[in-house]
Amino acid sequence: MSEGLLELARTVGLEAAAFVKASRPAGRVEVADTKSSPTDVVTQIDRASEELIRARIKSARPDDGFVGEEGADLIGTSGIDWVVDPIDGTVNFVYGIPTYAVSIAARQDGVVVVGYVVNIASGAEWGAIRGAGSWRYEGSERITLAAPAVARVDHALVATGFNYVPEVRTKQAEAMARFLPHIRDIRRTGSAALDLCGLAEGHFDAYVEQGLKEWDLAAGGLVASESGLLLSGLDGVPNERLVMVAHPSIAEEYFALVRACGF
Incomplete structure (x- = not known):
């Protein structure tokens, strides 16, 4: 079944990527709304991309659930849920980066079994x-x-990122100042x-x-995990509070460093 789910994810993902690419105007993209802070933005193209993805998946698999960044969740009955970001990196999209x-x-019964990502x-x-590896498509x-x-x-x-809420970003900056002397760079x-x-x-360590x-x-x-990397959170499970990723060769030391720096 996983191969069929991945085939659907790829087919729909490529269609959505083509839609977003064709819809993007020259210059900067107009911001339609904000989320967690005035700098955490949403565009109409984000919303349209998610609507396209949702419609295609529901047409192919009407009993599945759907969790998207821009719309209301749908509860399914099949045990399969789709977790979708229609444009991951919206600020980059707005600026043309x-x-x-x-x-x-x-996800099958809450466990992610298939993943697909395309750089638009x-x-x-x-x-x-899950259990069969990860790959780049050529x-x-x-x-x-x-x-x-x-x-x-x-x-x-x-590799890292920073929260859009100023108070949270301030604490992250303090932790990063402690962290930076112990690594090559970010x-x-x-x-x-x-x-x-x-x-x-292997573009990052x-x-x-x-x-x-x-x-x-x-x-x-x-x-990442199917390529052999270890993912962890503050207490072992990666989540919104903290996500850490490293190769097993350094994971224990690296995870301890992140925690010690106060992330």
Whole structure:
């Protein structure tokens, strides 16, 4: 069944990515609304992309549930729920920075079993099936991903992001000031889904972020874990409070560092 779910996620994801790309005007995109703060933005294209994804999935699988960033959740009866971010990296999308993605995951009885992410601007695609690995797509070919081992935490390049709520961001900045002397450097791309796929590719060595919603983490998190990386939270389960990712070669030391710095 997982292959069928992934095939649907990819088909719908590519259609949504093409829609978003074709709909984006030249220059900056008009902001339609805000969410957690005045800098946490939504566009009409976000909403239209989610409506498209929801309609296609419900047409193919009418008994499934649906959890999206921009609309009301739908309760299903099949045991399958879809967790969707129609544009992950909306601020990048608004400004025309080419790092924003469609992210689609399928959960079975609450466990993510399939993940698909496509960079809308570049067309790069990733997929994963729980227990079967993760890969980058090259046309119809799947290039299996195996995240590289990391020799030392102090040489690690760490992907991260910051909350849009000023009070939370202030605390994150304080933790980051303690953290930075112990690693190589940080990178902040603006899309959690693409960061997690980048970890699987070896573009980064580790990851830390607070405030991720389930649609930010579901698909990219499966791509990362199926490439051999370990995901953790403050008390073991990655969640909105804290997400940490690292290769097993440094995970214990890295996770301890993140906690000690006060994230």
